[in-house]
Amino acid sequence: xxxxxxxxxxxxxxxxxxxxxxxxxxxxxxxxxxxxxxxxxxxxxxxxxxxxxxxxxxxxxxxxxxxxxxxxxxxxxxxxxxxxxxxxxxxxxxxxxxxxxxxxxxxxxxxxxxxxxxxxxxxxxxxxxxxxxxxxxxxxxxxxxxxxxxxxxxxxxxxxxxxxxxxxxxxxxxxxxxxxxxxxxxxxxxxxxxxxxxxxxxxxxxxxxxxxxxxxxxxxxxxxxxxxxxxxxxxxxxxxxxxxxxxxxxxxxxxxxxxxxxxxxxxxxxxxxxxxxxxxxxxxxxxxxxxxxxxxxxxxxxxxxxxxxxxxxxxxxxxxxxxxxxxxxxxxxxxx
Numbered sequence: 001x002x003x004x005x006x007x008x009x010x011x012x013x014x015x016x017x018x019x020x021x022x023x024x025x026x027x028x029x030x031x032x033x034x035x036x037x038x039x040x041x042x043x044x045x046x047x048x049x050x051x052x053x054x055x056x057x058x059x060x061x062x063x064x065x066x067x068x069x070x071x072x073x074x075x076x077x078x079x080x081x082x083x084x085x086x087x088x089x090x091x092x093x094x095x096x097x098x099x100x101x102x103x104x105x106x107x108x109x110x111x112x113x114x115x116x117x118x119x120x121x122x123x124x125x126x127x128x129x130x131x132x133x134x135x136x137x138x139x140x141x142x143x144x145x146x147x148x149x150x151x152x153x154x155x156x157x158x159x160x161x162x163x164x165x166x167x168x169x170x171x172x173x174x175x176x177x178x179x180x181x182x183x184x185x186x187x188x189x190x191x192x193x194x195x196x197x198x199x200x201x202x203x204x205x206x207x208x209x210x211x212x213x214x215x216x217x218x219x220x221x222x223x224x225x226x227x228x229x230x231x232x233x234x235x236x237x238x239x240x241x242x243x244x245x246x247x248x249x250x251x252x253x254x255x256x257x258x259x260x261x262x263x264x265x266x267x268x269x270x271x272x273x274x275x276x277x278x279x280x281x282x283x284x285x286x287x288x289x290x291x292x293x294x295x296x297x298x299x300x301x302x303x304x305x306x307x308x309x310x311x312x313x314x315x316x317x318x319x320x321x322x323x324x325x326x327x328x329x330x331x332x333x334x335x336x
Contacts, residue, residue, distance in 0.1 A: 002080035004285055006310065011091040011099060011232045072117050072182055075202045076106055080209060084108040085226050093232065094160040102153050107225055110212035111176035114157060116150040118181065123188035129195055147194050150179040163239040164228055169221055176216035180205065283307045293335040304331035
């Protein structure tokens with residue numbers, strides 16, 4: 001089973017705030033256009049209804065996307081071996097102020113795979129990254145191109161990783177940074193000469209990963225890549241030459257030192273990392289026979305609490321970790 005890793009939420013929170021602001025601006029723009037095009041009384045009646053309709057459509061589209069992304073994540077976690085690492089919903093900052101959101105990043109010996117998930121229904125065709133969808137008997141150009149969108153993600157990731165200066169992978173980036181598009185609900189799909197693999201269905205995509213025989217990344221490469229993605233403050237400090245690479249075990253300490261984007265000097269970061277001796281705790285996730293999700297930690301209560309606090313950012317109602325009654329040095333908590 002592949003290992004699931006979660007990114008520290010600091011960048012995701014900022015990205016979400018920006019998206020919410022854009023959505024709100026679109027909603028306000030729609031209302032302003034109604035004011036201009038409708039008589040005052042009609043606009044007064046129609047605007048609240050239009051606002052509710054806008055919110056419902058937006059929420060419905062998000063639910064479809066979330067469902068498709070979760071299915072990809074779940075299949076990858078369950079069907080890949082433990083040499084693979086899976087990230088869901090990753091935000092990177094290739095340059096100050098520019099944030100990029102990626103549906104999934106999957107890392108294993110064959111490379112780093114950047115996954116763009118599309119929950120689009122219907123029939124689609126693409127030629128050299130130009131996409132069309134079928135509407136009755138007509139083919140209409142899509143407003144966005146999934147492959148072009150993911151090409152942008154690849155450039156952002158490559159730029160972001162290069163800036164950290166801690167990777168020494170022999171193969172060129174285009175060999176081990178691989179973009180992929182996965183359709184989860186399309187009834188028909190055909191692509192010709194696109195810039196990346198496109199799969200109609202999750203099973204095809206997982207089979208592709210499992211068949212990859214190349215070994216571009218060693219254990220040390222994977223450790224560095226997962227740490228950089230997991231802790232945005234680590235990559236930011238490395239790109240700004242605040243610190244030297246101390247290893248993945250210090251990544252969480254740097255995340256603590258620069259939490260919430262606080263202004264922290266290079267000297268303060270160095271001191272906190274060098275004086276604090278805790279290592280990043282390892283944990284596993286699973287499901288009980290009754291279908292209850294759990295997280296298990298081997299180590300100390302302090303380490304269990306660190307993992308608990310990490311999960312609590314996404315699940316505020318979590319109950320604190322408990323010591324296993326039968327196994328020494330093991331702790332767990334449930335995710336409702």
